[in-house]
Amino acid sequence: MSGAPPDPDWDKLPHNPEAFFGLSGDYDRKELKRRYNRLLRQFKPEKHPDEFRRIRSAYEQLDNRLRYGAPLSRLQPEQERYTWNIPDGAGRPDSPDGDPSDKAEPRQVARPAPKPLHERLKTESPEAIFAEVKAVADKQPYHFYALAVLSDGLEQSVPQGFVKWILRGLKSFPHDVALLQLLRSYIRHIPPDEQVAGLLTAVSQVIRDERFYSLTEPLWDRLLQQAPFSRFRAVLARCEENVVDYQVIRKLTFYIHILKRAMWSADDDWTDEKFDFLEQHYQEIPGVLDYDVEVLLHLREYQRLRGEFRSGHPLRALVDKTIETCCTSDDVDADRAFLDCQVRLTAAGRDVLDAFPAGDNSEALNTFTALWLLMNYEYGDRLAASEDALHTLNIFPVLMEIEAKTDRSSLGRMWNFSMRAYGIWTVLIYGLIFLTLYVPAHALFGENDGPVFLALLGCVAVAGIGGWTFNRYIGRRLWANWCRRTAEKCYHNIWRVELQQVMSRTFVPYRDLIHMIYNPRRKQVRLTCESWIPAFVGNDPGLAIYSSAQRYLI
Template identity: 35%
Template sequence: MSGPDEPQWELLPDRPEDFFGLEGEYDVLDLKRKYNSFIRKFKPEKFPEEFQKIRAAYESLNDALRYGEPLPSSQNLQFDWSGESEQPDTELRAEFSGSPDTEPAHAPLNEASGRTQKTSLPERLKTESIQSLYEELQQQASKSPFDYYALAVFSDLLPETKGNFAGWILEGLKVHQEESGLFELLKQYFSQEIPLKQLASLLLKTSRIVNSDRFYYLTEKGWDRLIRHAPFKVFRKTLTNCEANLRDHRVDNLLVFYLHILKPGIWKASQKWIDQIFSEIDAHYEELPYWLEREYYLLDLLRQYRQQRETFLQESAIRATIDRAIRNYSLLPESEADLSFLECQLLLVSYEDDLLTEFPKLDKELLNLRILWELIADDVYERVEVYVEFGESEHRESQIQKLADQLFHENYGKRFQNITEIASTSYVLLFLSSVISIFYLIYRMFSSFWMSLLYIVLIALANFLFFVLAALASNWLRDRYYRAGWRFEIMRFFQTCWLPLDEVADELEALNGTMKDDVEYEELDEIANLMRLDPGLFIYITAQRLLHASH
C-alpha cells in the first residue's frame, strides 16, 4: 500500500492503547484527538481496510472509557480450557470453518474412535462430526465457558440450530456471570446486523440475564441499530421492558447511554419521549462526566432545531440542504455523515450570493442554528483537516489590512466615510450654535428668568433628539451598506483566505481608530460586529474552510 507512514498495525486488535500512543492518565477526549489524527491520514475512501481497523480499535477503547469498563484486550476472549488443550480459540475457529456436510461420519465416542474424554475438541473435530459433538456437549450436565462457546459456534454451523449463537452465549453467562470472554463475544455479536425482530427479542433476553449497569455497555450497538431502522414504538417498548428488568445500575452509565442514543433519537422519537429523557438527564446533570457536557449542549441545540424545523425550512432549497446535512450528521455512521456534510458545503459554496440573500439578518432562531452549525462543523473539521498553511502572521495581517482598506476607502466605504464626515460637521455646527444660544439666553436670564430657562431646556432636548436620530440614521445607513456591498466584498475575500470568521473580525476591530495616510479608520468595529451576526456569511465561510481543509 502506498500512502501515509505506516502505524504499528501489529498492535491491533490486542493493544489499542499502544497503537494510539496513549499512556498514563487519559480520557475520551484524548482518545478522540489521537483517533482524528489517524483518520486524517487514512481516509475511508482511500484506505478502507486501514480505516476499518482504526475505527474498530477506537470504538472498543472509546466504549470502555465511556462506561468505565476494563480496557479491551485479547485476554478477554481467552477461556478456561479445563486442561483440555493449550491451543488458542483461533485454532478452534479454523476447525469450525468447514461445512457440517464435509465433516467425517459420526463415530461412537468410546468404541470406534477409541478416544478418551481428555482429547481436545479441535483434535476430535478431525474425525467426528459437528452434530455428534454438539449433542454430546448439549447433554453434558456441567459446562465450562469454553463449552458454551463451542455450542454457540456449532449451532451456527448446523442448519437446524442456525442462528442460536447468542442464545448459547447467554446461557453461558447465566451460569458464568463474570466470564469476560463470553461477555465480549456477546458484545461483538450485537455489533452485527441482526434482524430487527430477533434483535428486540435478544435485547429483552439479555436484560434478564445481564441485569446490572453493564447492560448498556454490552448492548449499545444493538440499540443503535434498533432506533435507526425499527419503528420508534418498537424501540420504546423494547427499552421500557428491558429497563424494567435492570437492577443496581449506576446513574452515570444511564446518562452515557441516553446521551448516546439521543443523537438519532431526536429525529426518530416522539417529542414526549425526548422531553422525558432530557428531564432525566437534567435531574442528574451534576453527575454528568465533564467530557459529555459539549455533547449535551449539541443535543439540546438539535432538540431546539427540531422544534423550529418546519418554520426554518420554508420550501427553500438552501435551507433544505442545511437541514439534510444536520439530519445526516445525526443519523448516519460517522464517515458517511462527514462525507454528506462535505457534499453539503459544495452546494452551499455554489449558492454564493443567494446564500447571503437567504439569511439577511440574525434572529434568535438563526442564532441557535449558527451555534449548532459551528459545533457540527468543528467536529467534522477535526476529522477531515489536513495541514492548512494560512501563511505567515505578517502575510495574514497584510491581507486583513487590504480588506480594511477595501471596506473603508472603496465603493460603499468611501460613500459612508463622506456621509459620516458631513454628519460630523453638522454635529459640530449644531453644538456651536447651541452653545451660543445658551450663552445668549443666560445673558437675557436676568430680565426673563423662566422664559430663558425654558428656551435652554428646549435647546438641550432638541440637541439630544438630534443626536439620537443621527445615531439611528447612522446605524440604518451602516446596515444598509453592509447588506448592499460590504458583506459581498467580505465574501470574496474569504474565497482566497480560509481564516475563521471570528479571527478576521477581531483583526478588523483591532484596526478601528488606527491611522493610515492621515486617515483614521472608523466603523471597522461595527462592521466586525455585523460580520459576527451574519448567519449567511458564517455558513459560506465555514463551507470554504471545510472544503479547503479536506481538498
C-alpha cells in the same frame, strides 16, 4: 518534506486497542478522538473500508469504556492467549463402571494432552463432538463456546444458534470475560436486522445488570434505523423490565447517547420523559459526557424552533437535513453528508449571506448558529484543515478598497452628502439661535455701544450653549441614528459582500478576520468603514458559516 505517516500495528487488534492507538495511562475521550481522527485521515472509509471498520471498532470499544466508566469485559494478556480446549472424554468417568481395582491401586497412566477443538475437527465428526460436548453435565465456559461455534454449521434451522449458546454460558457464568467479549463482538458485527429486537430481549433476560446498557448500545442504534419508533419504544420498555440491578450513571450514559438519534422520530411525551430523567440526575452525569450533554441540549432547543428556522431560505433546508442525517446515521454517512453540505455552502457564495443575514437576532437563527458551530468543532477535527494553518493578511488595504467602493456607490455618495449637510445644518442652528437673540437686543438698545456689546456677548454665549445642547440631545441623536442606518445598509450591500470575497480568496478564518478588523495595521488615516464594520461583523452568522465551510475544501 515529511513522509507518509507510519502504518499502525494491526496485530494489536482486537485485544489491545490502547496500544493500537498509542494510548497509555489516564487518557481521556479528547485524546482518544484525536488519535482516531488522525488514523481516519490516513485510512478514509471510501478507500480503505476494511481498515476503517477495524479502526472504528477499536475506537467504539474504548469510547464505550470511557463513557460508561468501566471496561465491559477487557481481556487480560493471559486471557488473550487462552486456547479453548475440549478435553478428551470431557464429562465421562476415568474408568469404566468404576473398576474397584483401579480405585484400590491407581496406576500412573500417561495420557496425551487434550487436542484443541480445531484439531479434533480434522479427524472427528462435528456431529459427534457437538453431541459429546452437549452431553457434558458440568459445562465450563469453553464448552459453551464450542457449542456456539459448532451450532453455526449443525443447527442452521435454529435462529441465532451461536448467540443462544453464548447466552446460556453467560447465564451460568455471568462474569466470564471471554464469553462477554464474544457476545460483544457478535452484537457489533453479526446480527441480521430482523433479529435485532429478539436479540435485545434475549440479552436482557441474561444480562440483567448495568452492563446491559453498554453491551447493547449498538443494537439500539440499529433498531432505531430500521424500525418504527413505536417498536423501538416497546422493545426498550420490555427490556428495562428485565434489567433490575443497575447504577443510574450507566442508564444516564445510555440515554445521553440514544436521545441524540431517537429524538428525531420519538413522540414528544417520550422525549420529555427522558429529558426529565436526565434533569433529575443532572449532578450525577460524569464530566466525560459534558460535550455530549451540551450537544443534546442544543439539539432539543433547535428542534423546538426547527419549523421557524427552515421555513426561510432554501439553504436552511439543506443544513437542517444535514443536522438530522448526522444525528440519525452511522459515522460514515454522517461524515459524507456533513462534508457535502459544507462543499455546497462554499459554492453558494453570497447565497449563504442571504440565508443567514447579519444582525438577525431571532431565537431560531441564534439557536441554529450555536449548534452548527458546535458540530463544526467535532467534524472539523477529522474532515477539515486546521485553522492555525490557514492564511492571514493585512486587512488595511482591504478596508481601503471597501472605502473606495463605498464612495463610488449611491449609498456612499448619499452618506458623504449627508455629512456635509450635517455640518451646514449645525452652523445654521448656531446662527439661527444667535440671530433670534441678537436682533431683538439690537432693536432694544439702539446705537448704545455698551449695552449692545454686552447683548452681543450674551447672544453668543446663549447661542453656543443652546446650539450645543440642541446638538447633543437632539441633533447628534438624530444624526447617529441616521449614520447607523446608513452604515447598516452599507454593511449588508457592500462591506459584507467584500469581506466574503476576501474570505473566498484568502481562506482567512472568521475569528482572525474579526481580530484584524479590530486591530488593523494601518497608516495614519481613519476610514469611515473602519469605524463601523466592527459594529456589525461580530454578529454575522453568514460569514461565520461560510468561513467554517471553507475549511473543508483545503
